[in-house]
Structure formats: structure tokens, C-alpha cells
Amino acid sequence: MSGGNVLDVRGLTVEVPGRRVVDGLSLAVGAGRVVALVGPSGSGKSLTARSIVRLHDPSGAVRVSGTILLGESDVLSLGRRELREVRGRHVGYAFQDAVASLNPAITIGRHLAETVRAHGSGDAYALGAAALKRCGLAADDVWDARPYELSGGQAQRAALALATVLEPGLLIADEVTTALDPVTQAEVLDTIRAQAAGEGRAVLLITHDLAVAGRWADEIAVLSDGRVVEHGPSAEILRSPSAPFTRALVAAARLEAPGGVSLEKRRGDRERPVLLSVRGVRRVLRGRARTTVALDGADLDVREGESVAVVGRSGSGKSTLVGVLAALDRPDAGRVVAGGRDVWALRERDRRALRRGTGLVFQDALASFDPRYTVERVVAEALAGGGGVADLLERVGLDPAMAARRPATLSGGERQRVALARALAAGPRVLLADEPTTGLDVIAQERILALLARLRRDEGLSVVFVTHDLRVARRIADRVVVLADGAVVEDLPASSLDAASEAETRALLEATPRLGEPGPA
Incomplete structure (x- = not known):
């Protein structure tokens, strides 16, 4: 090995047509160490990771140079x-x-078996079952399941088992917990950390979350514009960052408003009209192989001008609740009331008119747009008179000149602003935002949250913000509503979140990483 390192990257440069994405990057990962590569969207994190195993575009459009040593072998040669x-x-x-x-067409067991057989490494079932066990899964539970039949956490663990079934010396984990709730995220990262410590595996952890890096990584390398601007022990980087860009990242990650309102103010808020509510809502999702109770007697009120964060683990019913609130998904039981009217007692024409009172922002903004449309057409289709596309883009902090571009050419934060502009186009009183900051780096995330706070203040919007991140909930919400197994188990001011009494809320709080807490021993 080179200097005892499992991976040693020297002077890595990656160029795509028109620009250099990675510029002379150098990075080393030793056996048993977890190194987090941290940076904003577009900084070159994933392209660096893919270049290490030459998963970049084979057509020649992407040019990679430098040295990538795995042991003594240069991957690029x-x-x-x-x-x-x-x-x-x-x-x-x-x-x-x-x-x-x-591959959605084949089982988890077949994925594992094909990998083992491709390398002629022995008993496929025995090795696959052992890999699943190391990742916290029982072969009996998932071997014959297809990927889409698993929960998010199970799928990520199965993917980790597949990546480590041959017990490689290096694991590259590329944003593996971005869409996972805090409890599942902690379980997956604990598994990765344990494999590094127990099996001596080197781990390159790609993440945009500094708190995750601080809790689970030994070292942090900060990437900006394709260059490592700072690299050192995690605790030291987070405690006293030296590079200006690192200081900006840490400041953005620490910017957590106290959130919530006092009990006295909440009493006053009860006089505000309820704009949207659900009572005793039950929603059962039926598939060919299984039936899932997504909502089970859920109750929720959204009052004028307030911000409500809905949090919970994956599968708790958060996104289903958004669909019900938006009158897009009819519940099997219970009532949905908007503007004082029972939504599902109305004629379809009246229900469509009522829907314009709620704006909807999805987690994956790009997937919610027609890829053929320009930004102008995406927003214009939702306009209900009063102002135009340019005015809406300015309201969400975008240059009106972006109207001529297609969403695929925009950054993640810019796409979410376009999604907000579209949601505001009909002049809603309530904004439903389903995980709109998931996958965004801390700087882009903070800008979106600040924008939502401004819109709420200036335009009197009520906001229902679905998130699995309690740090975001504190930042955006007056109230935090906790879902578990399709029911509301706790509803409390965001300022009182640390005093929550319900076991589910406590589990979410304890699993949520925070800057400054102890990292790896």
C-alpha cells in the first residue's frame, strides 16, 4: 500500500465539456478510517467518487487524469x-x-449471488446471507424480495450488503442516507462505522451534511469548486475551521432558529381561523402482494399564518397525509375540511376550485416538471391571474431571465425555487411542502428555509412542511407534529421539542446528529 493507505488520490482532475469539475484533488483514506468528503451541490463530490472506480461516462466526454492508487495499483491505468x-x-x-x-426485476438474493459468482468467490448463499447479517438484515426476510418491496432503510442495507459481500478493502458510500429518517440513518451509518472499526475497511463517505460527518467520520475533507480546501480530524474541522468556505458551511449548518412559539401565543393562535384540517383520516394502500395502513385515524389542524412541521420515520404516513391535505388522495374514512367545506362532499368542479387554495411543492422538483418545458411554461401553466412569470420568479429570488431555461440546467436549490414559484402561482393560502430540502446542501437548504420564512411573513401563508430532519423542523415551524404508524402521536411547539415525552419523538431526537456532539472515539 502507498504509505499505509487503502486509497491514495493524487492530483485528480475531471473535466466535462466546457468546464473542469474536479481540479487537482488529493485525498487519502487509511484502513479502518472513515473519511467524509463534504461540500455543496456541484462541488464535485459524486464525480470524484465515481472516478475512483471509473464509473464516469465511458464515451470520452468526461476526461479524468491524475493518480488513483488502490494499494499499489493505479486505477486509471x-x-x-x-x-x-x-x-x-x-x-x-x-x-x-x-x-x-x-435491478427491480430480480430479487435481493439474486443480486448477491450474481456478484459472488462473477468473481468465483464461493458459496453464493452463505456469503450473501453473511453480508446481509453484517448489515442488520436476515436472509430469510429479504432474499426473495425485490428492491421495491423493501422499506428505504432495508433497501439501503441491502445495497450495502451487495457493496460489501466480497469484503472489499474500500467502501464508497455516496449520500447513502440523504432520504432516510434520523433513526434509520443512524442505523445505516452505525453499520458502516462498525465495519470500518471491526473489519479494518476504509470508508469514503460522501455527504453534504456536516453533522453526519462529525458524528460518524474520523476525518472531514471539505470540497469547493473541485478542490479540497480543508482536511483534518472531524472534531477539529467543526470546532475551529480555518478555510473561509468551511467557516461558511459550519455557520450555515449551525443556523438553527429556536422555532416554535410560547404557550401564551399558542393560546392566542387558537382564535385564528382553521384553514385546513383532517379528522379521523384513515388511508389504506392496496397492492397486489400487500396492504398497508398508511394513515390510521390522523387528526391535524392548520391555522391561518402558522407553520406546521410534520415529522416521522419512513413509512409513518407523512407523504400520504400531504396527498390527503391537497385533496389529491381520497381517504377511506374521516373528513378533510378546507375553508370550512368538506372536500369530498363537493362536486369535482368545486373540489378543483378549492384545490387552488393549496400550493404543493414536491421533494424531487425536477421529477415534478415536464422535461420538455421551460421554466416559463412550468410556472405559467399554474397562473391564475394577477402578476406574471417574471414577478413570481422575483418573489422566490430568481432572475427572471431564467424563464427561458429548462429546469434540468438549474441547480437543486434553483429548481426548488421554481417549484415554489409554481406553487404560489394560483395564490394559495396554504403551502404544502413535502421534503423540499432533502438532498440540498446546507447553504442551499438555509436559503430555501429563509425564503419560506419570508413568504410566510410577507404574504401570510400557512405552511405545512414535511420533513424527516428535526433540525429543519426547528428552523421552519411553530408546531411539530410527529407521526408514527399513520397516527399523530405528538403535537407540540417547536420550542418545546427537547422536552417531548413520547417515545417516538425521543427516538427521533436522539438519532438526529448535531454539530459539536462527540464523534468517533
Whole structure:
């Protein structure tokens, strides 16, 4: 090995047509160490990770140079057969979207067996079952399941088992917990950390979350514009960052408003009219193989001008509740009342008119747009008179000149602003935002949250903000509503969140990483 390192990257440069994305990056990861590569969207994190195993575009449009040493072998000089041996056996790669990275047509067991057999490594079932066990899964539970039949946490663990079934010396974990709730995130990262400590595996953890890096990584390397601007022990980087860009990242990550309102103010808020409410809502999702009770007697009131954060684990019913509130998903039981009217007692024409009183922002803004449309057309289709596209773009902090561009050319934060502009186009009184900051770096996230706070203040919007991140809930909400198994188990001021009494809320709080807490021993 080079200097005892499992991975040693020297002078890595990655160029795409028109620009240099990674510029002379150098980075080393030793055995048993977890190194977090942290940076904003577009800084080159994922492209760096993919270049290490040459998963970049094979057409030649992406040019990679420098040295990438795995042990004593330079990955960039390997032939196709040698590279195939490196992938899987020496380097495991776990992707951000586990379900999308797996073949939906085949079972988890077949994924594992094919990987083992491709390298001629022994008993496929025995090795696969052992890998699943190391990742906290029982082969009996998931071997015959297809990826889409698993929960988010199960799918991510299965993907980790696949990446490590041949026990590689290096694991690249690329944003593997971005869409996971705090409890599941902690379980997955604890598994990765334990494998580094117990099996001596080197881990390159790609993340935009500094708190995650501080809690689970030994070292942090901060990436900006394709260059490592700071690299050192996690605690030291977070306690006293030296690079201006790192200081900006840490400041953005620490910017957590106390949130919530006093009990006295909440009493006063009870006089405000209720704009939207659900009572005893039950929603059962029926598939070919299974039936899921997504909501089970859920109650919620949204009052004029307030911000409500809905939090809970994956599968708790958060997104289903948004669909019910938006009158897009009819409940099997219970009532949905908007503007004092029972939504599902109305004629369809009247229900469509009532829906314009709620604006909807989705987690994946790009997937919610027609890829053929420009920004102007995306927003214009939702306009209900009063102002135009340029005015809406300015209201959400975008240059009106962006109207001519397609959303695919925008950054993640810019796309979410376009989604907000579209949601505001009909002049809603209530904004429903379903995980709109998931996947955004801390700087982009803070800008979106500040924008929502301004819109709420200036335009009197009520906001229902769905998130699995309690740090975001504190930042945006007056009230925090906790869902578990489709029911509301706690409803309290955001300022009282640390005093929550329900076991589910306590579990979410304890699993949520915070800057400054102790990291790896």
C-alpha cells in the first residue's frame, strides 16, 4: 500500500465539456478510517467518487487524469478485465438511491449471488446471507424480495450488503442516507462505522451534511469548486475551521432558529381561523402482494399564518397525509375540511376550485416538471391571474431571465425555487411542502428555509412542511407534529421539542446528529 493507505488520490482532475469539475484533488483514506468528503451541490463530490472506480461516462466526454492508487495499483491505468476485478472485490460502491441502483426485476438474493459468482468467490448463499447479517438484515426476510418491496432503510442495507459481500478493502458510500429518517440513518451509518472499526475497511463517505460527518467520520475533507480546501480530524474541522468556505458551511449548518412559539401565543393562535384540517383520516394502500395502513385515524389542524412541521420515520404516513391535505388522495374514512367545506362532499368542479387554495411543492422538483418545458411554461401553466412569470420568479429570488431555461440546467436549490414559484402561482393560502430540502446542501437548504420564512411573513401563508430532519423542523415551524404508524402521536411547539415525552419523538431526537456532539472515539 502507498504509505499505509487503502486509497491514495493524487492530483485528480475531471473535466466535462466546457468546464473542469474536479481540479487537482488529493485525498487519502487509511484502513479502518472513515473519511467524509463534504461540500455543496456541484462541488464535485459524486464525480470524484465515481472516478475512483471509473464509473464516469465511458464515451470520452468526461476526461479524468491524475493518480488513483488502490494499494499499489493505479486505477486509471487498469484494463477492462483488471478493472472488473477491482470493482466489487477491492472496492464496494453504495449509491444514494438504493432502489434505483438495483435491478427491480430480480430479487435481493439474486443480486448477491450474481456478484459472488462473477468473481468465483464461493458459496453464493452463505456469503450473501453473511453480508446481509453484517448489515442488520436476515436472509430469510429479504432474499426473495425485490428492491421495491423493501422499506428505504432495508433497501439501503441491502445495497450495502451487495457493496460489501466480497469484503472489499474500500467502501464508497455516496449520500447513502440523504432520504432516510434520523433513526434509520443512524442505523445505516452505525453499520458502516462498525465495519470500518471491526473489519479494518476504509470508508469514503460522501455527504453534504456536516453533522453526519462529525458524528460518524474520523476525518472531514471539505470540497469547493473541485478542490479540497480543508482536511483534518472531524472534531477539529467543526470546532475551529480555518478555510473561509468551511467557516461558511459550519455557520450555515449551525443556523438553527429556536422555532416554535410560547404557550401564551399558542393560546392566542387558537382564535385564528382553521384553514385546513383532517379528522379521523384513515388511508389504506392496496397492492397486489400487500396492504398497508398508511394513515390510521390522523387528526391535524392548520391555522391561518402558522407553520406546521410534520415529522416521522419512513413509512409513518407523512407523504400520504400531504396527498390527503391537497385533496389529491381520497381517504377511506374521516373528513378533510378546507375553508370550512368538506372536500369530498363537493362536486369535482368545486373540489378543483378549492384545490387552488393549496400550493404543493414536491421533494424531487425536477421529477415534478415536464422535461420538455421551460421554466416559463412550468410556472405559467399554474397562473391564475394577477402578476406574471417574471414577478413570481422575483418573489422566490430568481432572475427572471431564467424563464427561458429548462429546469434540468438549474441547480437543486434553483429548481426548488421554481417549484415554489409554481406553487404560489394560483395564490394559495396554504403551502404544502413535502421534503423540499432533502438532498440540498446546507447553504442551499438555509436559503430555501429563509425564503419560506419570508413568504410566510410577507404574504401570510400557512405552511405545512414535511420533513424527516428535526433540525429543519426547528428552523421552519411553530408546531411539530410527529407521526408514527399513520397516527399523530405528538403535537407540540417547536420550542418545546427537547422536552417531548413520547417515545417516538425521543427516538427521533436522539438519532438526529448535531454539530459539536462527540464523534468517533
